Every structure is written in structure tokens, then in C-alpha cells.
Amino acid sequence: MTEEEKVARNVAIVRQFIDAWGAIDVDAAMACLSDDIEYINQPLDPVCGQHDVRKIVDGIMQLSKKVHWELRNCFGRGNVVVTERLDCWDFDGNGWGLKLPCIGMFDVNDDGKISGWRDYFDNRMWFENGGPTLHLD
Amino acid sequence: MTSQADKIARNEATVRAFLKGWDDLDVEACMAQVTEDMCYLNQPLEAIRGKENVRKMIASIFAPAKRCKFELKNVFGHENKVITERVDRWDWTGSGTWELELKVCGMFELTENGRIIEWREYYDNEDWTRKGGPSLVL
Numbered sequence: 001m002t003e004e005e006k007v008a009r010n011v012a013i014v015r016q017f018i019d020a021w022g023a024i025d026v027d028a029a030m031a032c033l034s035d036d037i038e039y040i041n042q043p044l045d046p047v048c049g050q051h052d053v054r055k056i057v058d059g060i061m062q063l064s065k066k067v068h069w070e071l072r073n074c075f076g077r078g079n080v081v082v083t084e085r086l087d088c089w090d091f092d093g094n095g096w097g098l099k100l101p102c103i104g105m106f107d108v109n110d111d112g113k114i115s116g117w118r119d120y121f122d123n124r125m126w127f128e129n130g131g132p133t134l135h136l137d
Numbered sequence: 138m139t140s141q142a143d144k145i146a147r148n149e150a151t152v153r154a155f156l157k158g159w160d161d162l163d164v165e166a167c168m169a170q171v172t173e174d175m176c177y178l179n180q181p182l183e184a185i186r187g188k189e190n191v192r193k194m195i196a197s198i199f200a201p202a203k204r205c206k207f208e209l210k211n212v213f214g215h216e217n218k219v220i221t222e223r224v225d226r227w228d229w230t231g232s233g234t235w236e237l238e239l240k241v242c243g244m245f246e247l248t249e250n251g252r253i254i255e256w257r258e259y260y261d262n263e264d265w266t267r268k269g270g271p272s273l274v275l
Contacts, residue, residue, distance in 0.1 A: 042240040043264045073244065075220075077213035082220040084244050084257070101180040103242040103259040105211065105222050118222070120242040120259040122181045 007076040010108040014081045034113040066090035081106040091130040098129035145214040152219045171253045178257045204228040219245040229269040237268035
């Protein structure tokens with residue numbers, strides 16, 4: 001696989017992951033992630049492994065009526081992909097109650113699965129507009 | 138004619154020079170890399186527009202800082218964009234320790250001639266203010 005092909009493959013898996021959020025499909029989302037996935041909502045503690053990350057992803061999706069992550073920029077280099085996004089959330093069926101500007105950095109492993117996911121955003125904006133917990137209690 | 142790869146390398150070098158200006162607390166070194174109509178956006182705050190306003194903002198961040206060091210975790214460009222994933226470390230009081238270690242991503246947009254025209258920072262604003270970061274509003 002050329003470097004270009006690898007980056008294209010990595011970008012495709014990240015786009016697939018983002019589409020799964022739009023479909024509110026936890027299985028489709030988790031299928032994009034490696035067994036040893038490390039998920040960090042900066043500056044919170046990392047959540048590691050399929051089991052624990054699924055709990056968080058599922059918890060957020062359960063509370064979501066509609067999700068649309070507008071992808072403003074998406075490109076890769078080596079095994080890293082950046083997504084600059086506006087994450088639109090409808091938590092109560094009354095429209096986009098939260099539009100969260102966000103950057104997500106993704107590490108993709110040799111098998112083409114996402115093994116690192118680091119989101120950067122303003123936590124207060126998330127929590128004050130209906131965003132549910134982002135750590136396991 | 139500059140090739141696309143050359144242009145991306147040049148853009149990355151511009152962004153690295155801009156961030157080096159922060160390490161040196163050197164406002165003019167930073168400003169040498171930006172356009173007159175530059176826009177600086179700290180999500181989720183108000184955008185700061187124009188070189189003079191951005192200069193004021195950066196100078197007022199540098200004013201209370203004793204030392205600063207930006208660790209670059211990832212820097213790479215695509216078309217006219219450059220992404221930086223960083224840990225920005227600040228010593229505000231001269232304690233010799235890093236009192237603030239801010240995890241942050243900055244997305245830069247550059248002009249055809251390789252100057253920074255837009256800079257969008259994504260981070261947790263409370264993490265910044267709680268650990269000594271000064272106001273980011275003019």
C-alpha cells in the first residue's frame with residue numbers, strides 16, 4: 001500500500017465512524033474502533049478498550065434524538081487523521097440545541113482501525129447545553 | 138511555479154515559525170507570519186480580527202507569562218490548511234514548573250503567499266482560565 005493509499009484508507013474509516021454517529025448506530029461506530037481504542041475528551045481522563053468506550057458512546061447515543069457532525073476539514077498524514085467539525089446535537093426533539101465546534105484527532109493502526117481518538121472542545125459548552133457525562137462513574 | 142508539496146512544506150514552516158514566536162514570547166516574530174486581515178478564533182469565544190487587534194491580544198497573553206513552551210504532537214498540512222496538535226505549557230509566576238499544560242488543537246489557514254490568515258484554536262476554556270490563563274477577549 002502506498003503512503004497515499006494508506007492515508008485515503010485512514011480518512012475513509014474516520015468518515016465511516018462519523019457517519020455512524022449521524023446514523024446513531026453504536027455497532028457501526030464500534031466496528032471502526034480497535035480493541036485497545038483510547039478515547040480522550042480533553043482534558044478529561046482517557047476511556048480505554050471496546051467495552052468502556054462502548055458504554056460512553058452508547059450512553060451519548062441513547063440520549064440523542066438526532067446527530068449531525070458537519071465535517072469542515074478532514075485530512076491525514078501518516079497514521080493520523082484530523083477532523084474539524086461542528087457537532088450538531090438534538091437531545092430533546094426540539095432541534096439543534098447544541099452546535100459544538102470541535103477538533104478530533106484520530107490514530108489509525110496498521111489494520112485500518114481507529115486506535116486513538118482525541119476530541120478537543122469547550123467542555124462547559126457541551127455540559128451546559130445538554131451534553132451527557134463523558135466519563136464512566 | 139511552486140508544487141503543491143512545496144507549498145504545504147512552506148505552510149508548515151510558517152506555522153512552526155509562528156509557534157516558535159510563542160516559545161520566545163516574541164510578539165513581532167509571531168506577527169511577521171500573519172496577514173493584515175488575520176482572524177484569530179479561540180473557540181468558543183468571539184473572533185479577533187485584524188493584525189493590530191491580534192497583536193494586542195497576543196501581547197496581553199505574553200505580558201504575565203514568565204516562560205512558555207509549545208510541544209508539537211502533530212503538525213501536518215493539506216492544501217492551504219495546517220493542523221497542529223499541541224500541549225502548550227505555561228509558567229506564569231516564575232515557579233520553574235509548568236503551571237498550565239493545555240491540550241489544544243490549532244487549525245491554520247494560509248494565503249497563496251504563505252501567510253497565516255486564520256487561526257482557530259480548540260481547547261477547554263475553563264482548563265485555561267482555572268490554571269492562570271489571562272483573558273482571551275480584547
